[in-house]
Amino acid sequence: MEPPLDYDFLAPGRIVFGWGRRREVGALAAELGRRAWIVRGSRTLKRQGLIEEIGQTLRAARVEPIELETLSREPEVADVDRASAELIDRGAAPGDLLLAVGGGAAIDLAKAVAAMVTNRHGATVRDFLEGVGRGLALVEAPLPVLAMPTTAGAGAEATKNAVISSFDPPFKKSLRDPRLVPRIALVDPELTVSVPRAITAASGMDAITQLIESFISRKARPIPRALAVQGLAMALESLPEAVDRPESRPAREKMAHAALLSGVCLANAGLGLAHGVAAALGVHCRVPHGAACAVMLPVALRVNREACRAELALLARQTLRPCPTGSDDDAVEGLIARIARLAETIGAPRRLAELGVARERLPAIAADSRGSSMSGNPVDVSDDRLLAVLEAAL
Ligand SMILES: [Zn+2]
Structure with missing residues (x-):
């Protein structure tokens, strides 16, 4: 049976696509906030030059870069809780943005943290995950996310969910909300050249x-x-x-x-x-x-x-x-x-x-x-x- 023709369509507020366009990250980030919390994947770590380049571009656009720890695997409940607590401790607030540089795991971690920083009515991100938590919904808008994918696959730069895992008990569930779609997807295919x-x-x-x-x-x-x-x-x-x-x-x-x-x-x-x-x-x-x-x-x-x-x-x-x-x-x-x-x-x-x-x-x-x-x-x-x-x- 065909579904009724009645639907919403969600996409990033702005898609910036092109070889070498990572250099525009400063100006784009400045549209979203004055401080950028940078969440990056492990492979990005090996390319220190990229993070330095991003930092310089941000500063040139009067956006303060703040680097967070890296994550070398798909994010787990504890990773989100820890990173969110760190941001809250360090004073993250509306007017800031999350800048995700990495594969789907880094982008999903950034999305989840962006939501947890502004939605403190749950004790843990698990409270918000589909089917396994307390079924809480996001109330406040997440901090805006600017996503820069470094792999070509997951498409997390365009999705409204963050996939979060747990191994004990075992589950892989989503935090989902239309406001989790990154505000800007900055897709520079040149970043994928070094992917193994x-x-x-x-x-x-x-x-x-x-x-x-x-x-x-x-x-x-x-x-x-x-x-x-x-x-x-x-x-x-x-x-x-x-x-x-x-x-x-x-x-x-x-x-x-x-x-x-x-x-x-x-x-x-x-x-x-x-x-x-x-x-x-x-x-x-x-x-x-x-x-x-x-x-x-x-x-x-x-x-x-x-x-x-x-x-x-x-x-x-x-x-x-x-x-x-x-x-x-x-x-x-x-x-x-x-x-x-x-x-x-x-x-x-x-x-x-x-x-x-x-x-x-x-x-x-x-x-x-x-x-x-x-x-x-x-x-x-x-x-x-x-x-x-x-x-x-x-
Ligand atoms: Zn997939």
């Missing part, structure tokens, strides 16, 4: 999964669908080159653009089975998100292909070159085969066992796959079916 091969491959597969899952989601809507077509065509064309020739400007530009669009799409249309399972794989087996998506995307396509044949055929015809001729079934098969070939070409993992997942963990993974992402999956998947699907992917 395996991370380029895994984050690229994440973007592709987000584009496809949002296109067939129960919550699919016309604007994000149009963007998903554009993003998927770019990603299919350019991911192998971005992996093989890291310095390729056209490939890095197209992947950064596809990732940005994938974030806009998921923020407005939700996701599906691959992302539902990826969250559980993350907290039960510490599988990195992109690698989990690479394995689960073909699985999710097979589960959904019958229910979404027309949509997937449309997506195949709009994104594959040469354009598939023949029946809808043939077009869908062409898309699935293309993705399998792509994953093989870029050396992405294909089986759960390669990711260190043991058979005895599968029931718990299946049980914990039922979060917000799974609710967007176009077909309902029973526990037994999901377990069988995971076993087949082992």
Whole structure:
């Protein structure tokens, strides 16, 4: 059944996209505040030159940079609580902004902290997470966030949620609010040139999964669908080159653009089975998100292909070159085969066992796959079916 044509569409207040445009960060930050709390990922640390350059640009624009500790993994409840307490201690207040420089983990940490600094009616960020906390909602607007992604994949620079993990008890849940969408997304594809091969491959597969899952989601809507077509065509064309020739400007530009669009799409249309399972794989087996998506995307396509044949055929015809001729079934098969070939070409993992997942963990993974992402999956998947699907992917 088609969803009613009645929806909101959210996107960053301003998208600044282009090679080398990180140099504009000072002027952009000055539009949002006078002090910038800088949250950065670990890889950025290795590029001290970048942080110094950003600091100088900020000071030149009369914005005071304040560096925070770095985080080398996806953020956990304790990370958010600790960073929020530090900001509050050090006097963060309205008029400040969060500047996130890094992959999806750093950007999500910045978003969560931006919200916790102004919303002190919860004891911990867990109180605000979907399904696991006290169900508190944000009251006050978060501090504004300026997001500068350094990987091309998660699209966190365009989303309204921050994904927060816990390992005891195991969960990976979102803090979600339309006001968490970064006010400015400053996407400089040149920042992705130094991303290692395996991370380029895994984050690229994440973007592709987000584009496809949002296109067939129960919550699919016309604007994000149009963007998903554009993003998927770019990603299919350019991911192998971005992996093989890291310095390729056209490939890095197209992947950064596809990732940005994938974030806009998921923020407005939700996701599906691959992302539902990826969250559980993350907290039960510490599988990195992109690698989990690479394995689960073909699985999710097979589960959904019958229910979404027309949509997937449309997506195949709009994104594959040469354009598939023949029946809808043939077009869908062409898309699935293309993705399998792509994953093989870029050396992405294909089986759960390669990711260190043991058979005895599968029931718990299946049980914990039922979060917000799974609710967007176009077909309902029973526990037994999901377990069988995971076993087949082992
Ligand atoms: Zn993802």
